[in-house]
Amino acid sequence: xxxxxxxxxxxxxxxxxxxxxxxxxxxxxxxxxGKAAELISAGATEAGTxxxxxxGVDAALTALADDAAVTSVAFGELQTSLDSGTPYIxxxxxxxxxxxxxADGFGxxxxxxxxxxxxxxxxxxxxxxxxxxxxxxxxRLAPLLGTLSERVRHYDSAAHALTAxxxxxxxxxxxxxxxxxxxxxxxSGGLGDDxxxxxxxxxxxxxxxxxxxxxxxxxxxxxxxxxxxxGAKDAGLAVxxxxxxxxxxxxxxxxxxxxxxxxxxxxGADIAAIxxxxxxxxxxxxx
Amino acid sequence: xxxxxxxxxxxxxxxxxxxxxxxxxxxxxxxxxGKAAELISAGATEAGTxxxxxxGVDAALTALADDAAVTSVAFGELQTSLDSGTPYIxxxxxxxxxxxxxADGFGxxxxxxxxxxxxxxxxxxxxxxxxxxxxxxxxRLAPLLGTLSERVRHYDSAAHALTAxxxxxxxxxxxxxxxxxxxxxxxSGGLGDDxxxxxxxxxxxxxxxxxxxxxxxxxxxxxxxxxxxxGAKDAGLAVxxxxxxxxxxxxxxxxxxxxxxxxxxxxGADIAAIxxxxxxxxxxxxx
Numbered sequence: 298x299x300x301x302x303x304x305x306x307x308x309x310x311x312x313x314x315x316x317x318x319x320x321x322x323x324x325x326x327x328x329x330x331g332k333a334a335e336l337i338s339a340g341a342t343e344a345g346t347x348x349x350x351x352x353g354v355d356a357a358l359t360a361l362a363d364d365a366a367v368t369s370v371a372f373g374e375l376q377t378s379l380d381s382g383t384p385y386i387x388x389x390x391x392x393x394x395x396x397x398x399x400a401d402g403f404g405x406x407x408x409x410x411x412x413x414x415x416x417x418x419x420x421x422x423x424x425x426x427x428x429x430x431x432x433x434x435x436x437r438l439a440p441l442l443g444t445l446s447e448r449v450r451h452y453d454s455a456a457h458a459l460t461a462x463x464x465x466x467x468x469x470x471x472x473x474x475x476x477x478x479x480x481x482x483x484x485s486g487g488l489g490d491d492x493x494x495x496x497x498x499x500x501x502x503x504x505x506x507x508x509x510x511x512x513x514x515x516x517x518x519x520x521x522x523x524x525x526x527x528g529a530k531d532a533g534l535a536v537x538x539x540x541x542x543x544x545x546x547x548x549x550x551x552x553x554x555x556x557x558x559x560x561x562x563x564x565g566a567d568i569a570a571i572x573x574x575x576x577x578x579x580x581x582x583x584x
Numbered sequence: 585x586x587x588x589x590x591x592x593x594x595x596x597x598x599x600x601x602x603x604x605x606x607x608x609x610x611x612x613x614x615x616x617x618g619k620a621a622e623l624i625s626a627g628a629t630e631a632g633t634x635x636x637x638x639x640g641v642d643a644a645l646t647a648l649a650d651d652a653a654v655t656s657v658a659f660g661e662l663q664t665s666l667d668s669g670t671p672y673i674x675x676x677x678x679x680x681x682x683x684x685x686x687a688d689g690f691g692x693x694x695x696x697x698x699x700x701x702x703x704x705x706x707x708x709x710x711x712x713x714x715x716x717x718x719x720x721x722x723x724r725l726a727p728l729l730g731t732l733s734e735r736v737r738h739y740d741s742a743a744h745a746l747t748a749x750x751x752x753x754x755x756x757x758x759x760x761x762x763x764x765x766x767x768x769x770x771x772s773g774g775l776g777d778d779x780x781x782x783x784x785x786x787x788x789x790x791x792x793x794x795x796x797x798x799x800x801x802x803x804x805x806x807x808x809x810x811x812x813x814x815g816a817k818d819a820g821l822a823v824x825x826x827x828x829x830x831x832x833x834x835x836x837x838x839x840x841x842x843x844x845x846x847x848x849x850x851x852g853a854d855i856a857a858i859x860x861x862x863x864x865x866x867x868x869x870x871x
Contacts, residue, residue: 465783
C-alpha cells in the first residue's frame with residue numbers, strides 16, 4: 298500500500314519506519330521540514346504540503362501531539378485534499394470527543410488507532426494497537442495494521458478506542474508520579490538510592506511499564522520521548538472524559554498539575570523528569 | 585522458642601499461626617479476648633494481660649493497627665513487665681519516629697519487623713520481612729525470622745525498615761486509588777467492565793500487587809484485610825516522613841484524603857472499596 302504519514306515526531310517516524318520495513322510505500326510530511334532524513338534514506342518520499350503528501354495514497358495517517366494539531370491538519374488541508382474513498386487513520390492520543398468529531402467529518406473511512414507503547418516498541422512491532430471504527434474499515438485495513446503489530450484490540454468507535462488509550466496512559470503517568478513521591482518518602486526517611494533500588498526495582502508494587510523508567514525517575518532523567526507536556530495533556534484528557542460524565546477525579550487532577558509544574562521548568566523532558574520537582578528532599582516548584 | 589504475640593488482628597493471627605506451625609510455643613493476647621479461638625485450637629495459649637502473656641517468653645511481638653495502639657501497649661504494660669534481656673519485635677506499620685522511640689526505650693533488644701504482604705502471604709511463608717535493628721539482634725532472632733519467611737531485607741535501624749515499609753505501602757495504595765480512577769475514566773467514556781478487564785487486567789501499566797485487587801476495585805468490594813482506615817493511615821505516614829524532611833507530596837496527600845473519604849462511609853472495608861467513591865459515574869463523597 299501507499300501510505301502518507303503526517304507528523305514526524307518520534308511516534309510518526311517510528312510508524313513510518315515500520316511501514317517502510319514492511320514493504321509499504323511511504324510519503325511523509327511535517328509542519329516543518331527536515332525531520333525525516335533517516336526515513337528518506339530508507340526509501341520514503343517527503344512532500345512539501347499535506348495535499349501533495351496524500352495525493353493518490355491508499356491511506357493517510359496522522360501522528361500528532363494533541364487535539365489542536367490533529368484538528369488543524371485533519372479539518373484543514375487533509376479533508377479538502379484526501380480522495381473521497383481513501384481511509385484516514387489517526388494514531389495520536391487525542392480526546393474521544395475529537396475522535397467522534399473526526400468520525401463525523403470523515404464518515405466510515407475514519408479509524409482511530411492510538412498506540413500503546415513507545416516509539417521503540419512500535420519499531421520492534423510489539424506495540425498494542427487500539428483500533429476504533431467501523432468493522433468493515435478495520436477489516437479493510439488489516440494488512441496495514443498487521444504490518445505495524447500483531448497485537449490489535451478492536452473497538453466499535455473511535456471514541457471507545459481513545460477512551461481505552463487515555464485510561465491506559467493515565468495509569469502509567471500516575472504510576473511514574475507516585476514512584477517519584479515514593480522515592481521522596483524513602484530518601485526523606487534516610488534510605489539511599491541503592492536501598493530503594495533493591496527494595497522496589499523488581500517489587501510487585503511497581504508496574505512493569507513504570508519499572509522501565511525506574512532509574513530514569515530515580516535520577517529525574519529528562520531523556521525519553523513522552524514529555525512532561527504530553528503527560529499533563531494525557532492526565533487532562535482523563536479528567537475531561539470523567540468530567541463529561543459528571544465524575545470528579547482528584548488524583549488525576551493532581552497528576553495533571555504535577556506534570557504541568559514539571560513542564561514549566563522543562564517542557565521537552567520525559568515524564569520521568571517529574572522527579573526533579575522533589576529532588577534534594579525539597580519541593581522547589583511549590584515554594 | 586516461646587513467643588508472645590500481642591494483637592489478634594488479621595496480621596497478628598497470621599504471624600502467630602505461622603510461628604505455631606513452625607514449632608514455636610505461642611502465647612497470645614488481645615485487648616479484647618475471644619479473637620484467637622482458632623489459634624488456641626491449634627495449640628496457642630491465651631493470656632488475660634500483657635504481663636501474663638510475656639512472662640518467661642523468649643521474645644515478645646506486637647502486631648497492632650497504628651502508632652497509638654503500639655505506643656499504648658509497648659510503653660505501657662509491656663515495658664514494665666518484659667524481662668530486661670528479652671527481645672521485643674514490632675510487626676506493625678507505624679511511623680519511623682515511633683520506631684526510633686521504641687529503639688530508644690527498649691535499647692538494642694528492639695527489632696522493627698514490618699511485613700510486606702497480606703495475612704495470607706504470611707501464612708504461606710511468602711511475605712517479605714523488613715528487619716530493622718542492631719545486627720547482633722537480627723542474628724540472634726534469625727531462627728524466628730526464618731520460621732516466618734525466607735525473604736528478609738535487613739536495615740540498620742528500626743526507622744529505616746519502617747521507612748521502607750511505608751514507601752512500599754504508598755505505592756500499593758496509590759496504585760489502587762489510581763486504578764479506581766482509571767475505571768472511572770473508562771466507564772465515563774463508555775467502556776464496559778469486560779472491556780476494561782480485557783484492556784487492563786494483565787496490562788504492564790498495572791502493578792502485580794494492584795492486579796491482585798483488580799476485580800475487587802472493579803466491583804468496589806469491601807472484602808479484604810487492608811482497611812480504608814489503614815490506607816489513610818499509611819498515606820499519612822508517607823506524607824509525614826516527607827514533611828519531616830521538608831518535602832511536600834501532593835499526590836500522597838490526595839491519596840490520604842481519598843481513603844479518608846472512603847473510610848467515612850465504610851471504615852472496615854478493604855482499600856478496594858475506595859472505588860465506591862466513583863461508582864455510577866458520579867462522585868458522591870464530593871457532592
